[in-house]
Amino acid sequence: MDSESSSNPAIVTSNMENLSISTDPLTNQFSSLNDICFELGSLQDLANRGSWRSINDKVARARALSLLEKPHDHLTYLAYNALAFTKLRRFNEAYAELETMEDLDSSRYRYETYPKVYPNRTGSMVPFCLRWLYALIPIKLGQRQEGVDRLYTLLDFVREKLKDKEIKNLCVSLNLWKKREIFVMNCIIGQHLSNKEFSVSLSLIEDLLSRDSSDPVLISKLGYIQMQIGDLEGAKRSFSQIEGLMKEGNSNGTLSETELKNLVNRNKALVYLVGKDYVSAVREYEECIERDHTDAVSINNKALCLMYLRDLSDSIKVLENALERVPTFALNETLVVNLCSMYELAYVNHSDIKRTLSNWIARVAPDDFDATCTRT
Structure with missing residues (x-):
């Protein structure tokens, strides 16, 4: 099997992504997820719905x-349990789960150790998610350097796997591990950016782009970093490069046509934001929303631009309408923090309004939503 929020309004530059536990290419041999692991379909469904507490309960019951018979069943359930604890910000409990494993590369976690259970299968049965959590949890517990070191170790591990897949010419597995390399690299870049280590971040992104210069998401991230270090002209060149890819139809296929067009519009809007041309930025975000009404990044940023234009009433309406129409996409901590900040600016009785919002969130939000972001 392979498987924080500020008190000030924030501009969002990209969609938040959740890490799920995925299966390896061999899963196409099975008719259902439950054929792979005990009640795996149920675990995956709970994860998709954000029912992390239910996952903890299900693991405890099993x-x-x-009820877990095979070695890989135990590892899969451990991975979901640790991920659920992490999503619920119960990092000490996630750490305790991981500590029960000791060495992730132990022979007890390899298929060939159990030839009668897994005939003709070799390699590690440790879900990739567990290796990622092993690196992430120390960072969440305040041990940043240890976590960053573990991320680099994980990157080395992924690259060794890539070499092996290239030698064996396993195309499906190769694509999977390439995605994992980019995922880990992005985690590392995020850690360096949060510590304002811009030169390291730039070096890592340029390394990725040297191998795939047609990735619009990576080029955008390069542009965002260039903007943070004050290189506005460099950012404009990066954003123009994405426009060129779109016009030529030469992007690497990671985004749909709508997603790519919205990325271009959002990048243009960021340049307008730097120049405090909020009217033009609103126009770009409106194009995105018209194209995709679930684009929470554009919805959030349009509202902020309207607030900067001193149109608090409309900025609040934009966010409230989004929460009402597309709660699954719009309900994230950053957007709610921004809405609550607008309430505080616009209304004397903002505490009552925020309490109403908080009560609604309690009914519809997934388990991992940080309800304290309403500051009620």
Whole structure:
């Protein structure tokens, strides 16, 4: 099996992504997820719905009743349990789960150790998610350097796997591990950016772009960093490069046509934001929303631009309408923090309004939503 929020209004530059536990290419041999692991379909469904507490309960029950028979069943359930604890910000409990494993590369976690259970299968059965959590949890517990070191170790591990897949010419697996390399690189870049280590971040992105110069998401991230270090002209060149890819139809296929067009519009809007041309920025975001009404980044940023234009009433309406129409996409901590900040600016009785919002969130939000972001 392979498987924070500020008190000030924030401009969002990209969609938040969740890490899910995915299966390896061999899963196409099975008719359902439950053929791969005990009630895996149920675990995956709970994860998709954000029902992380239910996952913890399900794992506890399966363990108590000894329902997990095969070695990889235990590892899969451990991975979901640790991920659920992490999503719920119960990092000490996630850490304790991971500590039960000791060495991730132990022979006890390899298929060939159990030839009768896994005939003709070799390699590690440790879900990739567990290796990522092993690096992430120390960072969440305040041990940043240890976590960053582990991320670099994980990057080395992924690249070794890539070499092996290239030698064996396993195309499906190769594509999977390439995605994992980019994922880990982005995690590392994020850590360096949060510590304002811009030169390292630039070096890492340029390394990725040297291998795939047609990735619009990576080029955008390069532009965002260039903007943060004051290189506006460099950012404009990066954003123009994405426009060129779009016109030539030469992007690497990671985004749909709508997603690519919206990325171009959002990048233009960021340049307008730097120049405090909020009217033009609003126009770009409106194009995005007209094209895709679930684009939470554009919805959030349009509202902020209207606030900067001193149109608090309309900025609040933009966010409230989005929460009402597309709560699954619009309900994130950054957007809610921004809405609550607008309430505080616009209304004397903002505490009552925020309490109403908080009560609604309690009914519809997934388990991992940080309800404290309403500051009620």
